[in-house]
Every structure is written in structure tokens, then in C-alpha cells.
Amino acid sequence: xxxxxxxxxxxxxxxxxxxxxxxxxxxxxxxxxxxxxxxxxxxxxxxxxxxxxxxxxxxxxxxxxxxxxxxxxxxxxxxxxxxxxxxxxxxxxxxxxxxxxxxxxxxxxxxxxxxxxxxxxxxxxxxxxxxxxxxxxxxxxxxxxxxxxxxxxxxxxxxxxxxxxxxxxxxxxxxxxxxxxxxxxxxxxxxxxxxxxxxxxxxxxxxxxxxxxxxxxxxxxxxxxxxxxxxxxxxxxxxxxxxxxxxxxxxxxxxxxxxxxxxxxxxxxxxxxxxxxxxxxxxxxxxxxxxxxxxxxxxxxxxxxxxxxxxxxxxxxxxxxxxxxxxxxxxxxxxxxxxxxxxxxxxxxxxxxxxxxxxxxxxxxxxxxxxxxxxxxxxxxx
Numbered sequence: 001x002x003x004x005x006x007x008x009x010x011x012x013x014x015x016x017x018x019x020x021x022x023x024x025x026x027x028x029x030x031x032x033x034x035x036x037x038x039x040x041x042x043x044x045x046x047x048x049x050x051x052x053x054x055x056x057x058x059x060x061x062x063x064x065x066x067x068x069x070x071x072x073x074x075x076x077x078x079x080x081x082x083x084x085x086x087x088x089x090x091x092x093x094x095x096x097x098x099x100x101x102x103x104x105x106x107x108x109x110x111x112x113x114x115x116x117x118x119x120x121x122x123x124x125x126x127x128x129x130x131x132x133x134x135x136x137x138x139x140x141x142x143x144x145x146x147x148x149x150x151x152x153x154x155x156x157x158x159x160x161x162x163x164x165x166x167x168x169x170x171x172x173x174x175x176x177x178x179x180x181x182x183x184x185x186x187x188x189x190x191x192x193x194x195x196x197x198x199x200x201x202x203x204x205x206x207x208x209x210x211x212x213x214x215x216x217x218x219x220x221x222x223x224x225x226x227x228x229x230x231x232x233x234x235x236x237x238x239x240x241x242x243x244x245x246x247x248x249x250x251x252x253x254x255x256x257x258x259x260x261x262x263x264x265x266x267x268x269x270x271x272x273x274x275x276x277x278x279x280x281x282x283x284x285x286x287x288x289x290x291x292x293x294x295x296x297x298x299x300x301x302x303x304x305x306x307x308x309x310x311x312x313x314x315x316x317x318x319x320x321x322x323x324x325x326x327x328x329x330x331x332x333x334x335x336x337x338x339x340x341x342x343x344x345x346x347x348x349x350x351x352x353x354x355x356x357x358x359x360x361x362x363x364x365x366x367x368x369x370x371x372x373x374x375x376x377x378x379x380x381x382x
Contacts, residue, residue: 042075043253048087048096053080053283055268055294056197056235057100058275059122063264065278072256080283083154091116091238097250098257103233103318104336105155107325110345111337115241118346120258120311120354121318122265123301126231128159129200130223131184132191139221141167141228150177150184150192158336160193162230162328163223174331181206191223197297201290205381214379232321234301237261237311241344251350258354262310262365269299269367290381296373303367310365311351318346 049057060078063069069076079096081087087099088106092114103118110116130149132138138147141163149172151157164172175189181202184192194200200222208215225231237258243250268275276291284291307314325336355365 042070042073043249045069045074045076045098045253045257046079046096047076047257048079048085048090048099049081050087050099050101050235051080052082053078053279054198054286055276055279055284055291056298058268058279058295058298059261059265060100061264061279061282062267062271062275063260065282066264066267068260068263068267069257072260074253074256074260076257076260078282088114088116088238091240094240097240097253099238100235101238102155103236103321104158104325106236106238107322107341107345108155108336110341111339115344116238117241117244117344118236118313119239119244119254119349120237120261120351121233121307121313121346122237122261122311123233123235123298124305124307124310124314124317125301126159126225126234127196127297127301128156128225128231128234129194129196130160130163130191130225131181131194131200131203132221134219134221136190136221138191138223141223142169144172144191144223145169146171147190148173148175148188150175150189152177152179152193156193157330158324158328159225159230159232161330162232162324163225163228165328166228166230196300197294201293201297201377201381204377205290205379207379214377230324232324233317236313239350244347244350245344254350255353255357258311258351259357262354262358263363265302265310266363266365266367268295269303269370272296272299272373287378287381289376289378292373293375293377293381296375299370300372303370305366308366309351309355309359310367311355313346313348313351 047060064076064078087101088109090096091099092109106116138144144164151160151174153176177183177189177193181192181194181199183189185206203215203220206215208219239254244254272295273292276295280291302310322341327335329335358365
């Protein structure tokens with residue numbers, strides 16, 4: 001398996017994104033009659049995201065905007081990242097109270113000693129694709145053989161390698177892909193990594209030079225890891241395992257935080273257009289049609305819930321992710337983990353309590369009747 005790092009991240013990416021992330025931080029405050037911040041009676045909570053402010057995290061921004069956190073007695077600050085912060089490390093180091101991160105990445109951190117717990121598996125489905133032009137003849141994982149394959153790395157590549165391993169494909173050239181589709185559109189990559197809610201939309205927002213119109217879905221072939229059986233669990237809410245065990249107040253706060261966050265995701269499901277506007281107002285620089293597309297696609301990853309309610313960890317999906325983390329090898333022969341994670345790696349205790357309280361309040365936590373929007377993307381996502 002060949003590795004090519006010639007196509008690298010844009011110069012200064014981390015520094016630039018870090019500045020944007022800091023500019024996008026948000027927190028809750030409420031003013032008393034005298035104009036002062038009346039937050040003394042609220043419990044301060046910090047949530048570390050794994051990327052910039054965007055609709056991937058729509059539920060948390062909706063919960064913030066709609067006052068759901070404050071109703072639970074919480075003063076929540078949402079901290080974006082930009083590649084400069086590893087969410088699970090920030091949590092394990094006591095810098096934040098909760099973090100959003102993909103399960104495979106965190107399993108590696110747990111094996112290295114991080115004492116953290118998946119307390120809500122928000123995304124039930126994977127959003128990762130491998131995309132090629134339709135005329136390239138790449139309609140299956142086996143047909144990636146001999147091709148130039150784009151991968152972001154940084155722990156985002158494991159579903160790809162699981163698929164390659166399962167198909168017995170070893171003759172590929174792994175190219176370091178930037179967090180965009182420019183190299184793919186330029187012809188430097190045969191099959192590029194893309195998230196349904198972001199990079200795939202970037203393609204459909206781009207002009208086809210042969211027609212002068214925007215690209216259409218039929219212009220591309222898509223490998224969906226959900227369909228290939230190598231999807232791994234992605235965005236989850238992680239908490240400090242030690243504090244959960246030793247600090248009753250933190251455990252109670254966790255239930256409150258989950259309850260409000262789930263209400264935010266329910267709001268995003270039922271009000272996608274307004275939610276897209278909320279995320280934009282929170283500091284996202286994405287265009288209006290792209291933001292709505294992202295909100296809609298993220299909703300598809302959550303709804304309908306087949307696990308008994310949003311956030312419940314499905315033991316079968318968890319075990320499948322663990323098994324692939326143990327067995328999947330990358331281009332260097334390394335695996336994500338070498339031993340089974342501890343029993344504290346996930347817990348449904350807190351989300352079960354949060355869901356029970358929400359159901360008692362009449363909140364629909366499964367979204368059985370969910371119907372996604374049909375979103376039309378504009379050029380450049382505007």
C-alpha cells in the first residue's frame with residue numbers, strides 16, 4: 001500500500017481554523033432586571049466540539065438558542081475546534097466537561113489511558129463516503145484496487161481501511177486529502193473521502209466545466225460504508241468516567257445536559273430551516289443552502305432512532321466498531337486498539353434517565369415519522 005503526502009492540508013490551516021474557532025465560541029447568559037448576568041444559580045458546563053461551528057452540531061446550538069440548557073439549570077459554553085484541539089484529550093485532561101468525538105478515535109485514546117465514557121451515541125449512522133466520478137468505473141470497494149485514494153487521516157480513515165481490508169484490496173495509493181474536494185475535482189484523486197453533510201455537498205455546489213451547470217448526483221459513484229458493512233460509530237457525547245463514578249453532582253448534571261441536548265436535536269429535526277439559521281447566527285460561515293443541506297443530512301444520521309431513543313448505544317453497533325478497531329489495519333499495519341476497551345467505555349445509564357424524563361414530558365425521542373427535506377443546493381452553497 002503506497003502513501004503519498006504530496007497533496008497536503010492548506011498551509012496555515014490549523015492556525016486559521018483555530019482563530020475562527022475562538023471567534024465562534026458561544027455561551028449562555030441571562031440578564032436580570034438590573035442588566036447584570038443572572039447566571040450565579042446556573043451550573044457552568046463546557047462542551048468541546050470536534051470541529052468548527054456548523055450544523056453537524058445543530059442540536060447543541062439549538063438547545064443553547066432555545067434556552068433548553070438554562071431550563072435544566074445549566075450555563076453552557078460551546079467550544080468549537082478547528083483541528084487544533086483533540087476533544088477527548090481536552091475532556092480527559094479536565095479542560096472541559098463534555099466532548100463530541102467519533103468512537104474509533106476515542107477507543108484509541110482510552111487504550112492510552114483516557115478515563116472517559118460514551119454517555120450518548122447521537123449519530124446512529126455513519127456519514128462517511130468514498131466518492132469517484134461515475135465514468136471512473138469505481139462502483140465497488142474492489143474497484144479501488146490500483147487507484148489513488150484520498151483520506152484525511154487523523155482518525156477519520158478507519159472505515160475506509162476496514163472496507164479495503166474486507167475486500168482484500170492492498171494495491172492503493174493513499175493520498176493525504178485536504179478538508180475539501182479540490183484535489184478530486186482537479187483529477188489528482190480517483191476516489192475522495194467525503195461526509196454526506198459537507199464534502200459531498202461541496203461537489204454538488206460546484207460547476208461542471210463540461211456543462212456549465214452544477215454537478216448532479218448521477219455524475220458521481222458513491223461507496224457508502226453503511227452499505228458495505230464497515231460503518232463505525234461517529235459523533236457521541238463523552239463524559240469523564242472518573243467524575244461520573246465519584247461526583248454525584250456531575251452525574252446529575254450529565255443527565256440534565258443530555259436531556260437538554262436531546263431536546264435540541266428534536267428541535268433540529270422538527271425545525272430544520274430555523275435550526276440552520278441558528279447555527280449561522282452562532283458563527284458558522286457556511287452558505288445558507290449548504291447549512292440547510294447539512295442540517296438535513298445530519299438529521300438522517302439520527303432519525304428515525306432504531307435503538308429505543310436518540311442517544312442510546314446499540315450494543316451490536318458498539319461491538320462491531322470495537323471488532324473493526326481491533327482487526328482493521330492501516331497502511332502501516334497498525335490497528336486502532338490492541339485490547340478490548342473497559343466496561344466504562346460506554347454507558348446507557350444517563351441517556352436512559354434523560355429519555356425517560358423526556359418521554360414523560362411528551363417529547364418524541366424516536367422520530368418514527370421523520371421525513372427529510374429535499375434541499376436544493378446553490379452554487380458555492382450560498
